[in-house]
Amino acid sequence: xxxxxxxxxxxxxxxxxxxxxxxxxxxxxxxxxxxxxxxxxxxxxxxxxxxxxxxxxxxxxxxxxxxxxxxxxxxxxxxxxxxxxxxxxxxxxxxxxxxxxxxxxxxxxxxxxxxxxxxxxxxxxxxxxxxxxxxxxxxxxxxxxxxxxxxxxxxxxxxxxxxxxxxxxxxxxxxxxxxxxxxxxxxxxxxxxxxxxxxxxxxxxxxxxxxxxxxxxxxxxxxxxxxxxxxxxxxxxxxxxxxxxxxxxxxxxxxxxxxxxxxxxxxxxxxxxxxxxxxxxxxxxxxxxxxxxxxxxxxxxxxxxxxxxxxxxxxxxxxxxxxxxxxxxxxxxxxxxxxxxxxxxxxxxxxxxxxxxxxxxxxxxxxxxxxxxxxxxxxxxxxxxxxxxxxxxxxxxxxxxxxxxxxxxxxxxxxxxxxxxxxxxxxxxxxxxxxxxxxxxxxxxxxxxxxxxxxxxxxxxxxxxxxxxxxxxxxxxxxxxxx
Amino acid sequence: xxxxxxxxxxxxxxxxxxxxxxxxxxxxxxxxxxxxxxxxxxxxxxxxxxxxxxxxxxxxxxxxxxxxxxxxxxxxxxxxxxxxxxxxxxxxxxxxxxxxxxxxxxxxxxxxxxxxxxxxxxxxxxxxxxxxxxxxxxxxxxxxxxxxxxxxxxxxxxxxxxxxxxxxxxxxxxxxxxxxxxxxxxxxxxxxxxxxxxxxxxxxxxxxxxxxxxxxxxxxxxxxxxxxxxxxxxxxxxxxxxxxxxxxxxxxxxxxxxxxxxxxxxxxxxxxxxxxxxxxxxxxxxxxxxxxxxxxxxxxxxxxxxxxxxxxxxxxxxxxxxxxxxxxxxxxxxxxxxxxxxxxxxxxxxxxxxxxxxxxxxxxxxxxxxxxxxxxxxxxxxxxxxxxxxxxxxxxxxxxxxxxxxxxxxxxxxxxxxxxxxxxxxxxxxxxxxxxxxxxxxxxxxxxxxxxxxxxxxxxxxxxxxxxxxxxxxxxxxxxxxx
Numbered sequence: 001x002x003x004x005x006x007x008x009x010x011x012x013x014x015x016x017x018x019x020x021x022x023x024x025x026x027x028x029x030x031x032x033x034x035x036x037x038x039x040x041x042x043x044x045x046x047x048x049x050x051x052x053x054x055x056x057x058x059x060x061x062x063x064x065x066x067x068x069x070x071x072x073x074x075x076x077x078x079x080x081x082x083x084x085x086x087x088x089x090x091x092x093x094x095x096x097x098x099x100x101x102x103x104x105x106x107x108x109x110x111x112x113x114x115x116x117x118x119x120x121x122x123x124x125x126x127x128x129x130x131x132x133x134x135x136x137x138x139x140x141x142x143x144x145x146x147x148x149x150x151x152x153x154x155x156x157x158x159x160x161x162x163x164x165x166x167x168x169x170x171x172x173x174x175x176x177x178x179x180x181x182x183x184x185x186x187x188x189x190x191x192x193x194x195x196x197x198x199x200x201x202x203x204x205x206x207x208x209x210x211x212x213x214x215x216x217x218x219x220x221x222x223x224x225x226x227x228x229x230x231x232x233x234x235x236x237x238x239x240x241x242x243x244x245x246x247x248x249x250x251x252x253x254x255x256x257x258x259x260x261x262x263x264x265x266x267x268x269x270x271x272x273x274x275x276x277x278x279x280x281x282x283x284x285x286x287x288x289x290x291x292x293x294x295x296x297x298x299x300x301x302x303x304x305x306x307x308x309x310x311x312x313x314x315x316x317x318x319x320x321x322x323x324x325x326x327x328x329x330x331x332x333x334x335x336x337x338x339x340x341x342x343x344x345x346x347x348x349x350x351x352x353x354x355x356x357x358x359x360x361x362x363x364x365x366x367x368x369x370x371x372x373x374x375x376x377x378x379x380x381x382x383x384x385x386x387x388x389x390x391x392x393x394x395x396x397x398x399x400x401x402x403x404x405x406x407x408x409x410x411x412x413x414x415x416x417x418x419x420x421x422x423x424x425x426x427x428x429x430x431x432x433x434x435x436x437x438x439x440x441x442x443x444x445x446x447x448x449x450x451x452x453x454x455x456x457x458x459x460x461x462x463x464x465x466x467x468x469x470x471x472x473x474x475x476x477x478x479x480x481x482x483x
Numbered sequence: 484x485x486x487x488x489x490x491x492x493x494x495x496x497x498x499x500x501x502x503x504x505x506x507x508x509x510x511x512x513x514x515x516x517x518x519x520x521x522x523x524x525x526x527x528x529x530x531x532x533x534x535x536x537x538x539x540x541x542x543x544x545x546x547x548x549x550x551x552x553x554x555x556x557x558x559x560x561x562x563x564x565x566x567x568x569x570x571x572x573x574x575x576x577x578x579x580x581x582x583x584x585x586x587x588x589x590x591x592x593x594x595x596x597x598x599x600x601x602x603x604x605x606x607x608x609x610x611x612x613x614x615x616x617x618x619x620x621x622x623x624x625x626x627x628x629x630x631x632x633x634x635x636x637x638x639x640x641x642x643x644x645x646x647x648x649x650x651x652x653x654x655x656x657x658x659x660x661x662x663x664x665x666x667x668x669x670x671x672x673x674x675x676x677x678x679x680x681x682x683x684x685x686x687x688x689x690x691x692x693x694x695x696x697x698x699x700x701x702x703x704x705x706x707x708x709x710x711x712x713x714x715x716x717x718x719x720x721x722x723x724x725x726x727x728x729x730x731x732x733x734x735x736x737x738x739x740x741x742x743x744x745x746x747x748x749x750x751x752x753x754x755x756x757x758x759x760x761x762x763x764x765x766x767x768x769x770x771x772x773x774x775x776x777x778x779x780x781x782x783x784x785x786x787x788x789x790x791x792x793x794x795x796x797x798x799x800x801x802x803x804x805x806x807x808x809x810x811x812x813x814x815x816x817x818x819x820x821x822x823x824x825x826x827x828x829x830x831x832x833x834x835x836x837x838x839x840x841x842x843x844x845x846x847x848x849x850x851x852x853x854x855x856x857x858x859x860x861x862x863x864x865x866x867x868x869x870x871x872x873x874x875x876x877x878x879x880x881x882x883x884x885x886x887x888x889x890x891x892x893x894x895x896x897x898x899x900x901x902x903x904x905x906x907x908x909x910x911x912x913x914x915x916x917x918x919x920x921x922x923x924x925x926x927x928x929x930x931x932x933x934x935x936x937x938x939x940x941x942x943x944x945x946x947x948x949x950x951x952x953x954x955x956x957x958x959x960x961x962x963x964x965x966x
Contacts, residue, residue, distance in 0.1 A: 010717060135698035136715060143698030170697045176685050183694040185680070189672040194708055197668070202659050209707025211666040213790045214653045215618035215626030217703030222776035223769075224692025224700065225677055226753070227761050231769050232619060234493060238757040242750050267725050270709070274721040278710050286706075286714050292787055293705035300779025306772060307696045353844045353869050358837035386836050389874045390961045418962055434961045477960045478873045478917045479901055 001062075002027065004077035004102075006070065006094060008035030011110050012083035013042030014138025016064065019079075021050050021139065022167040023059030028066050029073035036066055041284075046139035049291040051400060052341045053140070053168075053298055053312055059319070070094070071101040079163055081132065083110040092122055099124040106160050108132030108146075112184050115177040116149035127153040130160065133181055134169075137287070140294045142170035142311045145181045168315040170308070198273065199266055206277035221297055222307050299341075330464045332422060335366035336405035340397050351397035351430075357389065360421045360433040363405025367419075371457040373450070382451065384417060384437040392473050395430035397423075403430065409465040410474060412458055414449035415439050420471050434474050484545075485510065487560035487585075489553065489577060491518030494593050495566035496525030497621025499547065502562075504533050504622065505650040506542030511549050512556035519549055524767075529622035532774040534883060535824045536623070536651075536781055536795055542802070553577070554584040562646055564615065566593040575605055582607040589643050591615030591629075595667050598660040599632035610636040613643065616664055617652075620770070623777045625653035625794045628664045651798040653791070681756065682749055689760035704780055705790050782824075813947045815905060818849035819888035823880050834880035834913075840872065843904045843916040846888025850902075854940040856933070865934065867900060867920040875956050878913035880906075886913065892948040893957060895941055897932035898922050903954050917957050 003019040005012050008030035016026045016039055028039055043064070051058050067073035074080050080098060084090055091109065098107060107129045109119055120126035131147035144164055148157045161171040174181050180188060197203045203211070219228050226238075233241030278286065301309025336359070344355040368374055368384055377383070397403060403425055410418040421433040441448040450458070486502040488495050491513035499509045499522055511522055526547070534541050550556035557563050563581060567573055574592065581590060590612045592602055603609035614630035627647055631640045644654040657664050663671060680686045686694070702711050709721075716724030761769065784792025819842070827838040851857055851867055860866070880886060886908055893901040904916040924931040933941070 010715070135702075141698050141701060143694065145694070170693065172690060172693055172697070174686070174690075178685050182680065182686050182691065183698050185676050186673045186695070187699060189676045190669045190708060193668050193672045197665065202661050203657070203665050205709035207655060207657075208665065209710050210653065210655055211626065211628070212669065212703050212707035213705060214655070214794070215624050215666055216670060217700070217705075217707065218624060218777055218780050218791065219618075219773070220695050220700030221704035221780060222696060222700075223773060224695035225673060226688035226692050226757050227769065228773075230757050230761055231766055231773060232493070234766055238754040239750060242753060267722060270725060271721040274709050274713050278713055283714055283717055286710065289787070289789060290702070290706060290711075290714060293783060293789060294701055296783025296786065297701050297704060297780050300776060300783060303779065304772070304775055306776060308701065311697070353872075354837045354841035357840045357874075361836045386874075386876055388876065388961050389836075389872075391840075391869075391872045391874075393869055393871065436962050475960045475962075477958045478871050479919050479958075 001025065001078045002076055004029065004067075004073040004080045004105075005083070006030070006073065006080065006098070007083035007085075007110075008032065008039045008066075009083060010038070010042060010136060011134065011138060012081070013039040014046070014134065014136060015081045015083060015110070017043045017046035017050070017139040018167050018169070020062045020064055021046060021058060023062055024167070025062040026064050027073040027077065028064070029070050030066075039064075042137075042139070045137070045287055045291055048288070049137075049295050050139050051339055052295045053302070054316060054319075054339065058339075070097050074098050074102040074105065077102060077105055079160075080105050080107045081110065082107060086111060086113060088114060088118060091119060095119070095123050095129060099128075104128060106130070106156055106163075108160065110134060113180050115179060116147050116152065117177060120149060120151055126151045128156060130157060131174075131177075131181065132160070132164070132171075133184075135183070137291060137294070140291060140298070142168065142308050143183065144169045144171050145174050145183065146171045147174040147177050147181055149177055165315070166318070168312065170311045195266070195270075198270055204277070205270060205273040209277070222301060330467075332406040332408040332420075332465075332468070333367065333370075333461070334404050334406045335370065336363040338362060338403045338405065340399055340401045340403065345399050351401075353393075356391060356393065356397075356423060356431040357433065359403055359405055359423045359431075360389075360391075360435070363407060363421050363423070364419065364435070364437075366405075367407045371461070372454050377451075377454070378442075381442050382448070383440060383442055384450075385440050386435060387438050388436045390434045390473075390476065390478075392432045392476075393430075394432065395425065395428065397425060397430045401425050408468055408471070409458070409462045410434075410470070412462040414455065415447045417458070420474060422471075432471065432473055434471075434476075484508065484561045485559055487512065487550075487556040487563045487588075488566070489513070489556065489563065489581070490566035490568075490593075491515065491522045491549075492566060493521070493525060493619060494617065494621060495564070496522040497529070497617065497619060498564045498566060498593070500526045500529030500533070500622040501650050501652070503545045503547055504529060504541060506545050507650070508545040509547050510556040510560065511547070512553050513549075522547075525620075525622070528620070528770055528774055531771070532620075532778050533622050534822055535778045536785070537799060537802075537822065541822070553580050557581050557585040557588065560585060560588055562643075563588050563590045564593065565590060569594060569596060571597060571601060574602060578602070578606050578612060582611075587611060589613070589639055589646075591643065593617060596663050598662060599630050599635065600660060603632060603634055609634045611639060613640060614657075614660075614664065615643070615647065615654075616667075618666070620774060620777070623774060623781070625651065625791050626666065627652045627654050628657050628666065629654045630657040630660050630664055632660055648798070649801070651795065653794045678749070678753075681753055687760070688753060688756040692760070705784060813950075815889040815891040815903075815948075815951070816850065816853075816944070817887050817889045818853065819846040821845060821886045821888065823882055823884045823886065828882050834884075836876075839874060839876065839880075839906060839914040840916065842886055842888055842906045843872075843874075843914075843918070846890060846904050846906070847902065847918070847920075849888075850890045854944070855937050860934075860937070861925075864925050865931070866923060866925055867933075868923050869918060870921050871919045873917045873956075873959065873961075875915045875959075876913075877915065878908065878911065880908060880913045884908050884913075891951055891954070892941070892945045893917075893953070895945040897938065898930045900941070903957060905954075915954065915956055917954075917959075 002025045005016045005028045008028045019026050103125050109131050116131050120129045130152055133145040135141040135143050164171045194208050229241050230238050301307045302312050340351050344351050403423055406422045408420040410420050417437040419435045422429050423431045438447045439450040485508045488499045488511045491511045502509050586608050592614050599614050603612045613635055616628040618624040618626050647654045677691050712724050713721050784790045785795050788796055823834050827834050886906055889905045891903040893903050900920040902918045905912050906914045921930045922933040
C-alpha cells in the first residue's frame, strides 16, 4: 500500500511516520528543500516511541521517498493526505493538480479550520475530498476527526475510516460539518481565556500550564468532560449534576465574549514567559519528553483496555491475526514475540534485570494458554505457580531489541512442570530460565493434579521434547564453575 | 496533627481521605446523617489507590471521627477545610461559628467560584480565611489553588502551602483573586461550548468525550497549553507560533459569547446521551476505573520525574528522610521498604512473578548505593552486573502488602559479589534470591576489579556477615529435593 503525503511539515511528517511504521510505502511531496530534514526529524521521534506501544511485532517499515512532483507522489497512491498551510486557494490548487493524475483516490485534508464543503469547491471530483484532522504528535495520538460533506461518497468515507484504523488511529466521524470541527473548538475556547489571564496579569504561562496538568488535564486523558461530570453527580446521576451546576453558566466568569487585541506587547509577554518556563529545554528535548509521557499514558490505558488503550489493543489484535502460530512440538516452541520497551531499561541503558523474568513469564503464560491452563482455567480455581527459578544472564538486551521466548519441557507429571525458557535475540540467547512450576488448587492452597484436558495437551509435548538435547545449564546452582 | 473537615460530601470526603492517609487525625462535621456513609465510600476508594502512588511506606493512617458539633470538630485543629455547598451566606455563618472556637486557625474553602475577599466579608478574623480549591478526586490529583486576598496573612498562607505539600499536593498560589480562580475558567469555557455542540446536534456527549480523551486530553495530562504549543511552533519558537495562529482568534469558531438556554429539553438530551454512553457502569465502577487510570498516569510521570510526578517524588523524598537507615553490618541489612502496588498484581490476584525479582533488584540497588556503586559510579563507566540468580518462591504477596528487602553478603572478592536477598512480609520470607554479580568495565565489556573506595566499604560488611549462618537454600539447583 502507498500513501502520498502532500506537505512535509510537523503534521505531514507525523502522517508519513505513522504510515511508514505501519508498513505502508510513503511518497512525500513538498517543494521546500528543507522538508526531508523536517520529515526525518519527526520520523526519528516516531521510531523512538511508536514501537513501544505495540505488544505484537511491528510490520517491516515501508519505503520512504521524496517525490519531485505532485503527480509523481500521488500516482498509484491508495491514500492521499494533504497538510499544506491553511490557505483555501492553495488547497484548491493542490486538489486540482492531484485530481489530474489521481481523480478517484481519497484525499484527506489535515485542515483544522475549513469545512469539507469549502475544500470541495470547484473540484473535478468533490466526492473524494474530506477532512481527516489529526492531532500532534500524529504518530502517537489516535484521534483523527473525519468530516464528510453532503457531497461526499459515503462508501469511500467508510473505507477511509477502515484505512485509518489500520494504521492504529481512532476515526471520529463528525456527522455535521462545522468550522474547526469539534476538538479545536474547545482548544480555541481555552486559548482565548488563557490569553486574557496572561494579558490581565492574573497568571503566567507556567501557572496556567500547572493549573491544567496538575488537575483536570490528567482527568481528560482517560475520560472526557461528560463522563467526568457524571461521576461528580454521584449516584443521583447526570440530571442531578446538571441541575446543580446549570445555573452557574450565566455567571460572568469567562471573558470569552471578547477577543484580546493581539499586539506586539501581548506577543512579547507570552513569548517571554514561555522562555522563562520552558527555555531550558530545546524543542527536540520537549518532544522526546512529551512522547515518553504519552507512551506511558497510553500503555496505562492499554493495560486497562480503556479509552485510547482500547484502540491500541484492537490494533494489536488485528496484527496478531497475521502472525504465525507456534509449531506444536518436536522443537523448543516459540511462544512469545517481544520488543524491549522504554520502560524496560535501567540506568545502565540495558534491559532491567527483572524484565528478563518478565519476558520468561510472558513466554510461560502463552504456553499455559496453549495447553488450556489460561485465564479461564484460573477462574475455575486452579493454576500453575512458579516454585523456583534459575536465571542465567548471557547477554544484554537494549531498547528496541526484538526478543523471542521459547519453551522446552524438561519433565512433567500430574503436578509438576519443569520448563526451560530461552529468551533470544537474533537466535542467540540473552537469558535462559530454568523453572519448576506446581499445579495448585488455589482455594485449598496446595498442589493437586492438573485437569485431564490440560494433561492431554501437555503430555504429547513432554514426550516430543524428551528427544531434545538437555540444555547444559540445567541442574546448575549459583556460582557453580563451568565443567 | 488534626484536620477539621466541614462538609462531608465527595470533596470533603476527598480531603478527609488525603489527610488521614498522610497520617493526620481528622474530625468531620456534617449535619447530614448520611455523611459518614459518603465519607467512608470516598475513603475506601482512596485506600485502594493512593498507596499505589507511594514508593516509600505510608505513615500509619490517622484517626477518623465524626464530630457532633462544629465546635467539637474545630477544637485543637491545626487546619480547617470548609467544603459546604456554594452559598455565600451559609459559608459566612460557618466561618462565624468556627471562629468563636478557633479564631486563629487557617480556614481553607473548597469554593470553585467565590473570591477570598467575598468569603472574608464580616468575619471576626478575615486574615485566616482563604481559598484552597482542590480537584476531584481530591485524594489523587495534586492541584490545589490557594487564593489569598489583600486582607490575608502572608505568613499564614506560606505555612498553609507547606501543610498542603506535606499531604502530597501542589499548591498553585493564585496571586490576584478572580471569579472561579484559574482552572475552572477553562472548564467553564469548554463546558459552554460542549453544551452548544450537543444542543445543535453536532456531537453527542460520547463523541465529545472521545474528541477530548483520544487527543488533546492526553497532551494536557503532562504538559499544559503553552508548553504544548511551544513545541508546535518548532525551533522557530513561541513567537512564530503566535504569529501563525494569532489571527485565527477573530475567526467565528466558538459560540461562547452566548449561553444556551438551560431548559428541560437540553437536560433530557444530555442526560439521555450520557446514560447511553456510560450507563452500563455504576458510578462506583467509574470511580474505580478513573482512579486506576490516574494512578497509572501519575506513576508514568513519577518514573520520568515530570509534572505531577515531580510533586509525588518530592513527597516521597520528604517521607524517606524520616525512615530509619540500615544498620551497618553484623546482621542481614534491611535495604528496601516496598508496598505491593496494583500494577504488580497478576490475574491470580498475587504479586506477579517478575516483581519478586524486581523487589530483589530494588534491594540490591540500594545496597550498591550504600557501598558507593550507585548511579554516579555507573556514569564513571563501571557497574555490577547480575550474572546468575536463583529464586525460591516461599509465599504469596498480595496487593498492599508491605515488604522489606534485606541483603546478606555470602562472599565477595575484587570482581565477584555473591549475595543472598530475602524479601519478607511481617518478618517471614515470601521469596529468597541467591545472586552472583560481576563487577564490569562497561566500555570494555569485561569483568574488572571494583574501585578501592567501593571495596573499602564492601569488605567490612563481608567480614561481619561471615559470622552469619549460611541460608539453607544456597547452592541449590532447580528441582533439588530438600535434604
